Amino acid sequence: MKRNDILSAMGLIDDTVIEETAAIRKKHKQNTLRVIISLAACFAILLSGAWVYSKTRLPLLDITFTHHLDSGDGVWCYDIASYDETNPWDSKTPIHRLPVYQNAVTDENWQVTGGLSETEMTKLAQKAADTLGLTIQNVEKEQYVGKLKFTTDRADIVVDPYGTVEIVFGRWGDLDNTGHIPLPDGYNFRDDADFADAEKALLYLVETYADLLGFSQPVPYLTSTFSYSGERTYAYRVYEGADTAAERILNYACKTAYFECDENGNLSGISITNALAAAEKLGNYPIISASEAYELLLEGYYVDSHLKETPVDKDTVIHKQALMYRATIDDATILPYYVFYVEDPTTYYNVAQGLIAYNTYYVPAVEQKYIKSLPLWDGTTNK
């Protein structure tokens, strides 16, 4: 045996023994630092504290909503557990910070502040047209929200200042759906498609239109909506995946696309949203835990999705909760919320047996100290 062996063996001793001494070393270092800091603090604060604070602090969030769209009624479904299963948030994955953005805003006169310029919108339309082999023939500005509608030989392309590009195949006013694009034989893209058929069609569409979507890690997913009579319809969606949980959660709301079919199972339109295209990043904000959000919910600190507010208390059953961003035209600030699903106590008639309505309550997931105001909101949900 050599002396080296003793030192090598010391490198293999139990972690807890190492940790025990590491704690003593660290404590000593912190104490030393405290002394140094206490002596230097006065000078440091006087000379540079204010400057550093102004450069690093996160802006306070003034959460406001615009009310340009019709309000929604929460969620209808048979099994709330399976609702929004594709949400990339996982309660077991700790999220400490998430980015918050200032969204473009439309005022009472439908004028947009902070959105994409017409030049930027034109570039987006031209790129979509080039990818699809379309020729732009005409451009007109729509009355509301400053959208630009580009007429091409085989489709209309509508771009809004929020970064959404919508392609409607065929020509405006063609009532017989000429111009819609059939899927190859073997694909069922009609409203009555079952899950397997819908999934197969979705994968085909995502692959076929990959260049148009421009997603580097496309994550296709199906969501269900139910009519009062209980008929299920699938929505064909895809979002931009990412390597981190935080980015996936952000992209799930902000970098998305969906495909629309007509009654014959032909592709009638594609909508691609990049809600961050026109948004300004405010910073990465500390995020509260789901249990902290629940405490805030009990204190009434939330926005709810329905016109008649139904308070939540300790006896209220929370059927589901999730973390998600809201990034619609109604949201002046794009930030994450904890969403709580509570069964709607209203009695509905002529609704399919077993179909249940849920109200949704949105608690901002950003630490309260960063929120300047939280107005009551009768907003819109479940986009």
Place this chain on the structure above:
Amino acid sequence: MRDTDIVNLYWERDERAIGETDAVYGNYLLKIAKNILANTEDSKECVNDTYVKAWHSMPPQRPAVLSAFLGKLTRELSIDRLRTKTRQKRGGSQYTYALEELGDITTDGDTTADTAQLHALAQSIGAFLQTLPLPARHIFVGRYFFLDSIRDIAAYCHKSEGAVKTTLHRTRAALKEHLEKEGLL
């Protein structure tokens, strides 16, 4: 950020894992490396190598004590670097001093222990350390795991340098006796 969160970042292959590790443990690891290498530039490289090794180790590993896990990596990498790169004399390395002190326990034999023997030796030393009073254990681990200087150990254990030297001397003698009883010397 907590250790479990940092480990999760490694498992998610999130490159922020490196930055968070550096923020929490950068100085701690640099100190270990400098104790061994007595050279800031080499030490920084070893710390960077530690992050690379941690990145390739997690997954599959999920260390329960991240500081110890990283400390071991840095220690091992630094010792390797010292052995391979500096056959030349390098003054001031605590590794060199510690090595000299361990001459109390064993004079260099002809053969180096293999991996199995090293693990058996580590287990035996671990058992021995559990028998020590807490201050003596901190001093011993500080000196022969972290390769801290006598002065540093005296500072964080609130003892005089002379007391630390005496404790180390007595502990080495006790360890020698323990290893002989175990048949490891």
